[in-house]
Amino acid sequence: MNSLLLNGVGMRSLSAAILRHCSTIFAHYAGLPGLNYENAPSLASGNKVLWLHFILDEREKISEIWTWKNPISEKGIVDALHRWDHRVTTKWEHIADLPPDEPTTIFLEESWDSIGQLALQSEAPIQGAREPPIENVTVEEGPDNQPDWVAEYSWGTHYSSAPLSGLSTITPYWGKTRGLKQQDVEGVLGLILRYNDGRARVLGQVRLDSLGEPLDVTNCDGISLKYVWEEAVLENVQLGRVGEDGWMWMPLEGSMTWWFDGRRWGESYWSWTSSYYCFIKHFG
Structure with missing residues (x-):
């Protein structure tokens, strides 16, 4: 698993590769080497992948971790494979709130098309189910x-x-x-x-x-x-x-x-x- 330090001193931004799902996340820090896009996980450097970039404002921190997934039926069928105009909205889940005044290390199991597992180095408070702060625009x-x-x-x-x-x-x-x-x-x-x-x-x-x-x-x-x-x-x-x-x-x-x-x-x-x-x- 690869480690990712969030909210460390000098953190300026995040980059993420999206290939159907999020396949890798990289934190950019002042004074440290940048992301080598060509050495990112397989296929992540090609045209099939979206590279998203998030710039942090001064004194801004990452405060929450959420994940999303496509609903799966009792027969193991992923709903996203159905006709797009009939699919169920993607399900968001709140994982944890991060400590506000200290860095947090998370561990990611990255693959060519998704992050399979995520683990926190230390315990973080979990707030339970709540509505994601997402604005939907079609x-x-x-x-x-x-x-x-x-x-x-x-x-x-x-x-x-x-x-x-x-x-x-x-x-x-x-x-x-x-x-x-x-x-x-x-x-x-x-x-x-x-x-x-x-x-x-x-x-x-x-x-x-x-x-x-x-x-x-x-x-x-x-x-x-x-x-x-x-x-x-x-x-x-x-x-x-x-x-x-x-x-x-x-x-x-x-x-x-x-x-x-x-x-x-x-x-x-x-x-x-x-x-x-x-x-x-x-x-x-």
Whole structure:
């Protein structure tokens, strides 16, 4: 089992690889070597995997550990293999609250597609069953100018949201992936938003080894996004207003919500192909 130190001195962020399930978690610490994405668990460096990144604000700590799993029937059938529009919502379970004023080491049994077991080094208070602090937002509620086929991909979608006011920089994560047409496409797969007060938020997926140059937006009233609907991929981000066709104007006010996923299923459980898509909406 691999160990993971949470809330240690200098902890700045977390990265997680998602391949159907969470397959690995890495804590980033100031002054220590970063994550080698190519040496992550099998398949975790490929296009099939989503790399999620979570940046901690100053003095922010990890306070709770939750897990989720797909319901299993008495016959051992995983509900997630049923038709997506009829499946039961994923079940969240609260594992433990972490000590607020000291580091905690947890041990993870990682594999190519999931974390099989998790153990705490020392006893942590378990609070029992309670409702997860999760806000549910569906794809149908929103991406701007969404095409008719969006509903087909609404299952299994991750989403992240962040305010656009008070921004100082926007840093794109550039990556190459398989678009909806199963062709290699390159684009912006995620954004790191940094604010004037020191906070930071992440939209979409992010790998720290493929970040672009930060865009200074302190004196900018908005950004333009070039979105390719045929591939459902964000192709470019520019400061200011771009008046050409295919560009979406987004003022730096309100918030941006980013729906994304990194996989498609074929006609059967084992027939799956890799693709990435994202949908974006501005809320004023």
